[in-house]
Amino acid sequence: MIDWATEVIDSIGLLGVAMLVALESVVPPIPSELVLLLAGFNVDQGNFTFVGAVAAATVGSVAGALILYALGAVLSEERLMWLLQKVGRFVGFTKKDIDR
Secondary structure: OHHHHHHHHHHHOHHHHHHHHHHHHHOOOOOHHHHHHHHHHHHHOOOOOHHHHHHHHHHHHHHHHHHHHHHHHHOOHHHHHHHHHHHHHHHOOOHHHHHO
């Protein structure tokens, strides 16, 4: 996973940071801490500016939140419960998590 994230950031730069942070918001197995660590390393090496890395991470986080918001707006509660029954255990969500 580290190698893949490194390749994404090395190949597309700050856009890769934004995409990986957005993906982490939607699919939890990718830790944003790893992405931010790699972005910080690139800042230290002079490949990115600090402001650029912070902006990319912020844009990615907001984009991921908007994706989740859009899913919530489109899915009714019944559809969400059906989806959780099908794939919830694979992503770590249960009906109890939604009821909270």
